[in-house]
Amino acid sequence: MTPNKLVFFFLACLLMFTFSDDNLVAGDSDKVKLNLYYESLCPGCQEFIVDGLVKVFDSDLHTITDLTLVPFGNAKISDNLTVACQHGEEECKLNAIEACAIKTWPNPLILAYAKQTLSLKPKHKYVPWVTVNGKPLYEKVNDFVAQVCKAYKGKSALPKVCNSSALSKSRESNNVFKLQVSYADEAINY
Structure with a gap:
């Protein structure tokens, strides 16, 4: 990832943290629950955020979406609650920083995201793992x-981006976008 894309990735993450929510499934809100399970140094996750998820904010899609970011990905937790991240110690630090940005003190740490990720049904197979x-x-x-x-099953009108011409343009651009993923069963860097 180029330095400019990396800076944009972190800025996009910080912007999205503002919209993050803990709800996993539709409840009281009419909004669609969009969850992204990711890890900070996963190239595919970075690419998805910069080139894909940004569409939520580049359009009016945010009006019907409750976005939740879960920075844990394919990490593992040992019996003594030590976290080992797939892309090494630096990724664990960055995931923890992002977790802190999502949740303000005093409830900032990554173990809540571990629990959320590890309790997924069905289990995630790779990251980025997106649920609706x-x-x-x-x-x-x-x-x-x-x-x-x-x-979206709400009473308000669908966002403009949901009209057929906007979606067909989106689908055309997605045909050239091949998402990279990091599989959960790949080796963990210690």
């Missing part, structure tokens, strides 16, 4: 805008 109303998108992740539009 608690259901994983799997190969439809590149078309997550259409999936959010489809999942």
Whole structure:
């Protein structure tokens, strides 16, 4: 990732933290629950945030979306609650910093995100792992805008981005976007 994209990635994360929420599935709100389970140094996660998830804010999709970011990804927790991240110690530090940015003191740390990630049903297979109303998108992740539009059952009008011409443009651009993923069963860097 180029230095400019890396800076944009972190700025995008900070902006998105403002909109993060703890709800996993649709409840009292009419909004679609869009969750991103990721790890900070995963190239595919960075790419998805910069090139994909940013569409929530580049359009009016944010009006029907409750976005939750969960910075844990494919990390593992030992019996003594030590976290080992897939991309090494630096990633663990960055995940913890992002967790702190999402939740303000005194409840900032990564173990809550570990619990949230490790209790997913079905279990995540890779990151970025995106769910809409608690259901994983799997190969439809590149078309997550259409999936959010489809999942919206609220009374307000659909956002402009959900109209068919905007979605077809989005789908056309997604055909060239091949998402990289980091599989959960890949080796962990210690």
